[in-house]
Amino acid sequence: MTEFIAKITQNKLIAWPIAVVLALGAFAGAMNEIISFINQEFWRSENWLLKSYSALTDWLTVAVPIPLWVLVPTAVLAMAWMVFLRKEISEARSQSEQLKGEIESLRNPEEPSPDSTQERVLFWAVLLYDMKTSGEGAPPSQISEKADIELTIVEAALDELKNQGLVQRKKYREEPVTLTQKGRKFISQGEPLRRYSSFRIRVSQHI
CATH class of the missing domain: 1.10.10.10 (Winged helix-like DNA-binding domain superfamily/Winged helix DNA-binding domain)
Structure with a gap:
């Protein structure tokens, strides 16, 4: 478990920004679709906060063409990262169960049973x-x-x-x-x- 946390900590500078950008993009896209659907013009008012939000979400939801040679390695890296996470989580669970067993045996030691x-x-x-x-x-x-x-x-x-x-x-x-x-x-x-x-x-x- 400790090794898993350490590995995640070492990669958090990469993982967290990607997660934040993806979350913001998904949220902004969803909000823009809702706004477009209900067609409420007050979202485009002169309020600086709403104008800033509108500008940011418009920028985040701009469709950008990605060459296939960029998309394929990115997908492969994403899949490799998911496999790595799954393996580390599995090992962490196994170590956690082992530690639980050891703690339980210390709390409730087995009675000796010589033949x-x-x-x-x-x-x-x-x-x-x-x-x-x-x-x-x-x-x-x-x-x-x-x-x-x-x-x-x-x-x-x-x-x-x-x-x-x-x-x-x-x-x-x-x-x-x-x-x-x-x-x-x-x-x-x-x-x-x-x-x-x-x-x-x-x-x-x-x-």
Whole structure:
């Protein structure tokens, strides 16, 4: 949208005079036709304003022969300008819809919805984090070992959990996985909290 406005602004010195002249010409022609039709002589009175208007409209509505070699390029340029405007308006609308979608997603963020494997990996990451006294989470390899899930599956699950804003992790495998505030909120209410509580009970029974 901003680029479109900038392009229109760059060309307004050409567009506005042309638009004004065309509008004046159309208006003057229409008025002269109406005046000629109703044949009211007071429009040709001695009033300086009416005389000025009459002179201007007579000048604007003078038929001027235009050579074909001038008319054709002018028509081509006009058509090219219309195509350009249509393209820019379409792009501006597309960008506007995209911005609306982004603003709406910021106003109403989607609730995270991890699948069963991702949730299991998340629960293990939370549990191992809470069990540590160092204030750091467990690396993916430890989560894989404790959860008995292949490391590649754990890595993929952590990537998706990170995309949903539930965990923080770096790309290195041995870097600790930490829970975000959004992740804490997710497992502290509703069904996720009930499932996490059940998970902790099952884990404690096997320790």
